[in-house]
Amino acid sequence: MNKNSYQQLDLNLLKTFLVLFDEQNMRKASERLFVSQPAISQALSKLRNHFGDELFVKVHGGLKATAFSEELIQLIQPHMSGLENALNRNNELDLSTLDQTINIALSPVVMTCLSGALYRAVSKQAPNSRLVLTSWSSSTLEDIQKGRILAGVNYDVSHPKEVYSQHMIELEGRVIVRQDHPLKKSLATLKDISEYEIASLFIPGWNDDFSLAAEAMKREGLPAKIGFRSEVVMALIDVVLHTNMFMPHSNLFPQHLYPSLRTINVLINGETFKEPVLSYSHVKNRNSPMMTWLQGLIKNALEAQVSLNTRKNNF
Template identity: 50%
Template sequence: MAKDLFYSLDLNLLRTFLVLSQELNMRKASQRLFVSQPAISQALQKLRNHFGDELFVKVPKGLTATPFAEQLATSITPLLDGLASELNKSDLFDPKEINYPIKIAVSPIVLTCLSGSLFHRIKEQAPNCTLELIGWNHATMEDIQRDQVLIGIGYEQDAMLNVYEQKVAVLTGKIIVRKDHPIKTNPVSPQDMVGYEIASIITPGWNDNFSVAAEIMKRAGFEAKIGFRSEFALAAVSVAQHTDMYIPHSNLFPIEQFPALKMLDVIVNDSYMDTPLFCYYHSKYRRNPLVTWIAEQIAAVLNEQTSR
């Protein structure tokens, strides 16, 4: 009779297998599972004996998965995520009971405008939690996959396995310039911006190698030049305050905090420029009350900031 691979397996080992398949590193896996590296090695040996496969092979920078391990991870991840979601569901969710860190990654163009308001709103309802706001970077989507970041907030990204996107706002494009900038018209069109350089805010993984504003100018038939680029929104603000450069931004920008600047409407082809903003989180949390609550707080703060 063939061996029953399910009922003869300690299911705790599957957690180790999944984390190893995600991290491909014994040390990182041990840190995530809060066990020693020898314990990880012992669990891996049991898994190898159980499945009759090496599963993970050492390489210079860690581990690489065998074809069998890759296929197994792909097959069982949705099943275990669904089980985790069901076990973590609670009809009695109360934000006041949150007494652990919540890590949220925020794109640079949003971080400066959202961080304080979001912190105050969440702390009002969950006073015992620790809110960790970090900048969006190239690894954020993978960190969401690995449960190292709970939620990310940013513009639309390429789809990734097990990462769910939820639209939380639609931002309207604006241009930020200094108060005494030579441009006096409002709204402005691409033609009005000819001759002025762009101070571009970089969102890693989204516009690393291009400027959306420059692309819009080129499509309209006008030359565009990027004079400054930075992942730090306040650096672009400082440049705009002291030059004729302009910052492509949105109605999320807290213009009232910068009296030396003014915000201009943008019209392209007789229309305002609208861009959706998304929350990203692991698909296993789609019905999780904590994640649902956080997404609601983010959407509420965004609505307050953009409708002021």
């Protein structure tokens, strides 16, 4: 490698390198950069010649980074992200002229309770933008890393260092049952609910192989049986309406919209169970005006929904 490698390198090639490393696929990289595949091939050839390494080898379905490439990405990515933030630092966000698609991935818990509020807020504040809400999936964190999803909202999940998490709100645990459910208490214990089956919400990438309610019961030596699982909240509601199952949820659930259901507060060791909700975004966007606005919007919507539910339930 030449002694002054930096001065002899077209820095635009590093943008191509970063995207190729993310996508591990020539076609996807070309789509993301809005250039042709031959242009990507040409850029990769220049990068290989400059660094004296193959950087990526062809494998079934795409590319695989070499060991040199793996090391190089760790060295340059923080600096490229810092450069992007520095250049965008003084860009004020003009919501009235913001014209872009805002992709957000929501866990099923949030999707059911917050979609309308988020849509109304974005439509009012950034009327030229388009809000796209998708369900949180096992690929969401990768989608955030690769720029396909701008932000995600879920419970606390393990995530790579390229993804930045920020606390939004702490929800209180509740269980949802039908109005004429045999358990008539409004405040119950784990023992009270342990004789009923669980209609468990499945969130890909978070509780793929467990249920928080079931785990809590087992720790207390109580029986726990999951009668039904789904990542679709409406499917769980339908099951709860026609059985004695209960659905673990939170004080985010708008029970007042479902008059055939009621909410039971559950104490665990004498205390209300609490679970934090966080937002997730690429670490390079953590201080951007766009992300600051979006995280504030999400946080306000969550707090407003919980406050509304509290007022409705106390009425």
